[in-house]
Amino acid sequence: MGKRIVIALGGNALGNNLPEQMIAVKQTAKAIVDLIQEGHEVVIAHGNGPQVGMIQKAMTELTRSDPEKYIPCPLSVCVAMSQGYIGYDLQNALREELLDRGINKGVATVLTQVEVDPEDKAFQNPTKPIGAFMTKEEADKMVAERGYNVIEDAGRGYRRVVASPKPQSIIEIQSIRDMVAAGLVVVACGGGGIPVYKTEGHHLKGAAAVIDKDFASCVLAQQLEADTLIILTAVEKVAINFGKPDEKWLDELTPDEARKYMDEGHFAPGSMLPKVQAAVQFAESAPGRSALITLLEKAKDGVAGKTGTAIHQ
Numbered sequence: 001m002g003k004r005i006v007i008a009l010g011g012n013a014l015g016n017n018l019p020e021q022m023i024a025v026k027q028t029a030k031a032i033v034d035l036i037q038e039g040h041e042v043v044i045a046h047g048n049g050p051q052v053g054m055i056q057k058a059m060t061e062l063t064r065s066d067p068e069k070y071i072p073c074p075l076s077v078c079v080a081m082s083q084g085y086i087g088y089d090l091q092n093a094l095r096e097e098l099l100d101r102g103i104n105k106g107v108a109t110v111l112t113q114v115e116v117d118p119e120d121k122a123f124q125n126p127t128k129p130i131g132a133f134m135t136k137e138e139a140d141k142m143v144a145e146r147g148y149n150v151i152e153d154a155g156r157g158y159r160r161v162v163a164s165p166k167p168q169s170i171i172e173i174q175s176i177r178d179m180v181a182a183g184l185v186v187v188a189c190g191g192g193g194i195p196v197y198k199t200e201g202h203h204l205k206g207a208a209a210v211i212d213k214d215f216a217s218c219v220l221a222q223q224l225e226a227d228t229l230i231i232l233t234a235v236e237k238v239a240i241n242f243g244k245p246d247e248k249w250l251d252e253l254t255p256d257e258a259r260k261y262m263d264e265g266h267f268a269p270g271s272m273l274p275k276v277q278a279a280v281q282f283a284e285s286a287p288g289r290s291a292l293i294t295l296l297e298k299a300k301d302g303v304a305g306k307t308g309t310a311i312h313q
């Protein structure tokens, strides 16, 4: 029986720049179509670190070139642009791979808004550096004129820092459900989604934030009632004592074991920790749900239970 699978693609599935991305998506498409060919229903989410950085830098340079003419581009708009550009490359590569294997299936990207709580504590404590380095003068100007939060980044200059609030719900969820039901391969929640919050009436306002794609994928998988959440990254398995002589790679983890290892500090914040947290949250969200963390190239073997770290009750 085919499963409904939400796949979260990490940085190595997309590369660090335009030519790298074009090459990387070919391999990514192969790994995804392997699962479709086996009869699984697949929904794809992805990160956007390098891409949103590139877009933000380009938009900042544009503003610098003529500040009278070009006002700064909101971060939420930069995220939306990154979803469009990455969605284009994924649609292009998936279409080709599907047709090459004689599978007649449409692929579509949904520009996805994700609701965040404006009272989220993350807004009081922005931690994520983004965009171009600035001089002290430029940084002071941004603080005064735009209310940016700025930090001095390891002697290299000043950078804007933004909040990384937790995703609450996916605004376009019904559209995504309808498209999945119609048999389409859907790309959604790119870069963790465009962060928005509710204001008066039905208005949604873009937030100057970046949502973690591992947490957004977890919410997407829950709202789609998926069977499996697969987080594809740069390691085949999750380890305890990672990088140490007594490193141990894990095949399976219960949520309780995972929590114990999290408390003991085995997973690095900002890289493996959010993945394990997202995996645990999904595995506990309903009976029968499981999460898998593995390498992109191992997705098929992982789903078959041959490799990766499986997290389930």
Ligand code: ADP
Residues within 6 Å of the ligand: 009, 010, 011, 012, 047, 232, 233, 234, 235, 237, 238, 239, 240, 241, 242, 266, 267, 268, 270, 271, 272, 273
């Ligand atoms: P992605 O772009 O897929 O989100 P990240 O770099 O954010 O990738 O996270 C994956 C990285 O987490 C791995 O490449 C590995 O270096 C690191 N990592 C940190 N702690 C662990 C651990 N305990 N087990 C395995 N990998 C870990």
Ligand code: MG
Residues within 6 Å of the ligand: 010, 047, 270, 271
């Ligand atoms: Mg990451």
